Amino acid sequence: MDEPILIIGAGMAGLFTALALGSRGHPVTILERDPPPPEGGADAAFEGWNRRGVGHLRHSHAFLARLRSIVVERHPALHQRLMDAGCQELTFASGLSPAAAARYRPEPGDETLTVLTSRRTTLELVLRQYVTELPGVTLRSGVNVAGLAGAMKNGVFVCEGLRLDDGEVLPGLVVDAAGRSSQSFDWLAEAGVVVPEEEEDAGILYYTRHYRLLPGQGEPERGAVPGAGDLGFIKYGVFPADNGCFSITLAVPEIEEALRKAVMHPETFDALCAQMPGIARWTDPARSEPVSKVFGMGDLRSRWRDMAPGDKPLALNLFPIGDGLVRTNPLYGRGCSFAAVTGELVAQTLEAERDPTARAVAFSQTLKAELRPYYEDMRTQDRAAIRRARHALNAAYRPGFKARLVKSFTDDAIAIAIRRDPALLREFMRGFHMLEDSRAWLKRPGNAVKVLGAWATPRAMKRQWYPAKLGPERVEMLTTVGVDPQEDPRRLGFA
Numbered sequence: 001m002d003e004p005i006l007i008i009g010a011g012m013a014g015l016f017t018a019l020a021l022g023s024r025g026h027p028v029t030i031l032e033r034d035p036p037p038p039e040g041g042a043d044a045a046f047e048g049w050n051r052r053g054v055g056h057l058r059h060s061h062a063f064l065a066r067l068r069s070i071v072v073e074r075h076p077a078l079h080q081r082l083m084d085a086g087c088q089e090l091t092f093a094s095g096l097s098p099a100a101a102a103r104y105r106p107e108p109g110d111e112t113l114t115v116l117t118s119r120r121t122t123l124e125l126v127l128r129q130y131v132t133e134l135p136g137v138t139l140r141s142g143v144n145v146a147g148l149a150g151a152m153k154n155g156v157f158v159c160e161g162l163r164l165d166d167g168e169v170l171p172g173l174v175v176d177a178a179g180r181s182s183q184s185f186d187w188l189a190e191a192g193v194v195v196p197e198e199e200e201d202a203g204i205l206y207y208t209r210h211y212r213l214l215p216g217q218g219e220p221e222r223g224a225v226p227g228a229g230d231l232g233f234i235k236y237g238v239f240p241a242d243n244g245c246f247s248i249t250l251a252v253p254e255i256e257e258a259l260r261k262a263v264m265h266p267e268t269f270d271a272l273c274a275q276m277p278g279i280a281r282w283t284d285p286a287r288s289e290p291v292s293k294v295f296g297m298g299d300l301r302s303r304w305r306d307m308a309p310g311d312k313p314l315a316l317n318l319f320p321i322g323d324g325l326v327r328t329n330p331l332y333g334r335g336c337s338f339a340a341v342t343g344e345l346v347a348q349t350l351e352a353e354r355d356p357t358a359r360a361v362a363f364s365q366t367l368k369a370e371l372r373p374y375y376e377d378m379r380t381q382d383r384a385a386i387r388r389a390r391h392a393l394n395a396a397y398r399p400g401f402k403a404r405l406v407k408s409f410t411d412d413a414i415a416i417a418i419r420r421d422p423a424l425l426r427e428f429m430r431g432f433h434m435l436e437d438s439r440a441w442l443k444r445p446g447n448a449v450k451v452l453g454a455w456a457t458p459r460a461m462k463r464q465w466y467p468a469k470l471g472p473e474r475v476e477m478l479t480t481v482g483v484d485p486q487e488d489p490r491r492l493g494f495a
């Protein structure tokens with residue numbers, strides 16, 4: 001590979017691609033619109049890094065085992081730097097409930113099911129510093145890419161480089177990692193190329209607040225009530241982070257309008273947390289203090305763009321990646337793993353193929369094979385969650401037979417089976433962490449037998465494996481925190 005490689009954006013996808021290419025010895029130039037981080041380490045970056053290009057920078061992030069495995073296996077020095085900067089690792093065993101922990105027998109490979117956690121600013125800061133120290137990697141901050149250089153040939157856009165704001169033109173192969181509002185697709189449209197896309201609402205909004213443990217306080221022990229859960233009208237998650245920090249994210253269905261407005265108020269946010277035992281022990285004022293406002297984020301969507309429909313590339317020497325190409329609901333915590341996997345795929349494809357058309361086809365095929373099954377799985381779950389949230393608002397709703405059967409299979413079979421059997425949970429988690437197809441575990445005959453066995457077990461004999469109560473019912477919760485639980489059923493289309 002001898003051509004110059006230009007990357008638009010030093011976010012997750014841009015940095016992971018530069019990591020993959022730079023560590024293999026390929027020269028790369030990253031062009032980033034935002035300024036560099038302030039001096040002073042992780043806290044200074046969290047408090048003062050101006051990253052207008054990444055609206056979700058201060059929302060909770062956790063990095064799945066698939067991302068961590070790329071870091072640990074291919075870049076152990078980077079892993080060490082992350083640990084030195086205070087990032088945490090949450091092991092498979094540490095995520096077990098006390099009852100499941102009593103049944104747990106460690107096995108070789110369990111260490112691969114480890115989550116990396118930190119404030120996103122901390123991971124990004126360390127990754128950025130590491131990547132820019134690789135020989136051959138140049139990062140130019142404060143540089144806005146204003147367009148693609150290239151021309152249409154035989155109905156395909158052949159990219160030759162980038163145009164910057166100040167008129168400078170840089171020649172090279174382009175990796176577009178400009179995030180969810182990447183402009184490449186507009187620039188391609190201006191040239192006459194329309195990239196097909198599927199897009200739909202994730203159905204939720206995200207609300208995050210950051211906290212810091214008080215001096216002398218530690219993180220609470222894992223209790224019977226999990227640190228992440230779904231009450232139907234609200235989802236919650238605790239995200240342990242670096243250097244005594246953690247954040248809480250509440251995800252509220254779009255349809256819960258009154259709650260959405262109220263949760264932006266810090267006092268309402270904390271009052272909601274206090275009602276949910278899985279997070280109340282974290283936000284207890286005797287243990288921690290809030291250190292930020294409530295960050296809200298909407299416009300969360302799933303989107304899949306196809307740069308080579310039917311294996312016919314729409315552009316050559318141009319590789320859109322990251323959120324610009326594929327966006328997913330942040331609830332699943334897969335976006336950065338998608339970015340890390342794609343960075344590796346870019347490097348492997350460019351090394352394996354020299355012909356631009358063969359490269360575009362190979363990249364598109366491997367990307368679809370790697371990521372599409374997870375994408376479809378998440379989209380299916382989003383659609384079901386949107387339906388559930390809608391039903392939760394309608395007191396008159398009575399589920400039909402099929403809906404009851406699906407719910408029973410989920411609650412009385414799958415959830416019970418994986419809660420009471422750490423060996424089965426281990427298999428399930430491999431899919432969750434993108435180490436294998438997310439549905440592969442259930443297709444294995446032995447696992448299916450365990451799930452059916454749990455379904456067949458009388459309720460009285462499995463009572464202890466149902467989840468502890470995550471929090472109050474909707475009306476009680478909303479009333480307690482001063483939100484009107486009434487909705488106009490006509491607006492919702494029920495009357």
Ligand SMILES: Cc1cc2nc3c(=O)[nH]c(=O)nc-3n(C[C@H](O)[C@H](O)[C@H](O)COP(=O)(O)OP(=O)(O)OC[C@H]3O[C@@H](n4cnc5c(N)ncnc54)[C@H](O)[C@@H]3O)c2cc1C
Pocket residue numbers: 008009010011012013014031032033034052053054055056059060061062063064143144145146177178179180181182183206297321322323324330332333334335336337339
């Ligand atoms: C609320 C929220 C929570 C999330 N939580 C998680 C999580 O827990 N775990 C997880 O794995 N994923 C999570 N994600 C997803 C993850 O953050 C994204 O998938 C990831 O940031 C995508 O990386 P990216 O490089 O494509 O885009 P970004 O990280 O957004 O980076 C894009 C970069 O391009 C730059 N740029 C844009 N245009 C130009 C231009 N014209 N010229 C120069 N530079 C430009 C921007 O300034 C920016 O730095 C979350 C997402 C959201 C919205």
